[in-house]
Amino acid sequence: MGFNARYGHLPKTPPAWMANVGAMKRAGAVVAASCGNPRCRYSKAQIDFDQIIAAKGEDYSLWDRRPPCPVCREGRIVFLYAGGAHTPLRPARS
Numbered sequence: 741m742g743f744n745a746r747y748g749h750l751p752k753t754p755p756a757w758m759a760n761v762g763a764m765k766r767a768g769a770v771v772a773a774s775c776g777n778p779r780c781r782y783s784k785a786q787i788d789f790d791q792i793i794a795a796k797g798e799d800y801s802l803w804d805r806r807p808p809c810p811v812c813r814e815g816r817i818v819f820l821y822a823g824g825a826h827t828p829l830r831p832a833r834s
């Protein structure tokens with residue numbers, strides 16, 4: 741199944757609060773991370789903004805970013821964000 745078929749219509753640009761990790765932290769954003777490898781179960785309900793800011797700086801953006809999985813090292817991490825309270829998580833990519 742294609743990406744668009746799976747998730748439907750998605751915004752092409754990140755919401756303002758998601759422009760970078762500093763903005764996400766200040767907004768109290770919930771951002772999950774999940775490995776795209778079906779054989780890997782790695783997922784995190786809330787990523788640690790402080791850890792990313794320490795490593796990459798406040799201006800680092802997660803939008804369209806798919807880093808290698810730290811567990812299986814085969815899959816790529818997909819970041820998922822909540823558009824608001826009680827909304828389903830959406831992938832942070834265009």
Ligand SMILES: [Zn+2]
Nearest residue numbers: 775780809812
């Ligand atoms: Zn993995």
